[in-house]
Amino acid sequence: MTEIILSTENLKKSFVMSKTRKVEAVKGISFDVKRGEVFGFLGPNGAGKSTTISMVTTQLKPTSGNIFIDGKSILESPAMARRKIGVVAQHNNLDRGLTARENLIYHAKYFGIDDKTANKRADEYLEKFGLTDRQNDYVKSYSGGMAQRLKIARAIMHNPEILFLDEPTTGLDPSYRAILWEQMLALNKTGTTIFLTTHYMEEPEQLADRIAIVDQGELKAIGTVDELKALIPSKNIISIKLARLDPKFVDQAKALPEVKNATITNDVLLLYMKENKPDFNRILEWVNKLDSPLQNISLSASSLDDVFVHLTGKGSVKND
Ligand SMILES: Nc1ncnc2c1ncn2[C@@H]1O[C@H](COP(=O)(O)OP(=O)(O)OP(=O)(O)O)[C@@H](O)[C@H]1O
Ligand SMILES: [Mg+2]
Known part of the structure; x- marks a missing residue:
């Protein structure tokens, strides 16, 4: 064998x-x-x-x-x-x-x-x-x-x-x-x-x-x-909308072990995560400690479907 x-x-x-x-x-x-x-x-x-x-x-x-x-x-x-x-x-x-x-x-x-x-x-x-x-x-x-x-x-x-x-x-x-x-x-x-x-x-x-x-x-x-x-541009991004954005949040976010990079775009704090399945709760804990009320938080992750489209230029069958 x-x-x-x-x-x-x-x-x-x-x-x-x-x-x-x-x-x-x-x-x-x-x-x-x-x-x-x-x-x-x-x-x-x-x-x-x-x-x-x-x-x-x-x-x-x-x-x-x-x-x-x-x-x-x-x-x-x-x-x-x-x-x-x-x-x-x-x-x-x-x-x-x-x-x-x-x-x-x-x-x-x-x-x-x-x-x-x-x-x-x-x-x-x-x-x-x-x-x-x-x-x-x-x-x-x-x-x-x-x-x-x-x-x-x-x-x-x-x-x-x-x-x-x-x-x-x-x-x-x-x-x-x-x-x-x-x-x-x-x-x-x-x-x-x-x-x-x-x-x-x-x-x-x-x-x-x-x-x-x-x-x-x-x-x-x-x-x-x-x-x-990992072959396609990361979509493992957490978007955070806060009542007040402070540029120092970016540096604080970058210091978190699970965060690869962070930016502020269109008044939204974006965290680029290292893992494919980031620990959402840990990020939420961190956000709640910031002295600015949270208005919205969302995660978008890449799927196999995204990889398929990226590599073949064609859509796959979606199973609803
Ligand atoms: N017996 C055959 N004679 C001539 N052409 C063939 C034959 N079998 C397959 N082909 C051609 O070979 C190519 C690949 O076909 P194949 O059936 O392997 O695709 P597939 O990836 O299984 O597609 P599908 O998702 O539609 O099942 C196609 O262009 C098809 O027309
Ligand atoms: Mg076939």
């Missing part, structure tokens, strides 16, 4: 679109995913996310570059890689002519899982994803959200070491989105690495250990949420 579960080296993919047009969907991406982490892979439509997932899950051959799962090149040993990975593709690739239960059991059989274990897991996941009542119905009779839930159940039937989820929560109602996350985090706790693409920024912001942002086939940034936020 290697510490790096997935590694790509200068991964490229070109598609022939017409006689005269070729598109380089992935333009030489290199990154590592550590075993056990929740890894967010974000980018606008057409960035190359699904193309990358298809390549690292052995479904699509790269134009050039290399991919390693658990230290072994998947181009040389695709069958070994397939046992270690689970995939929830963006499109519906269930067998529509089979029942939900058959989809799960056949998948487990393909991976050599014995009948007893397969049936036990199928029971558990059908229950978990709210499909027990419909387990013997053909998948072609399923709603979009039900099919999505079944795809996720199927992907984890063989206990993959790394699970790839390409926009898994799209089409799921809020309660199943929460169930999916609960399931993913439970799997992650038992050691499964989670590789996720999504357009809902609050999911990776809250749940991912590290995030990569891609755009137009290129890797724009990679790091923890806080590391990515």
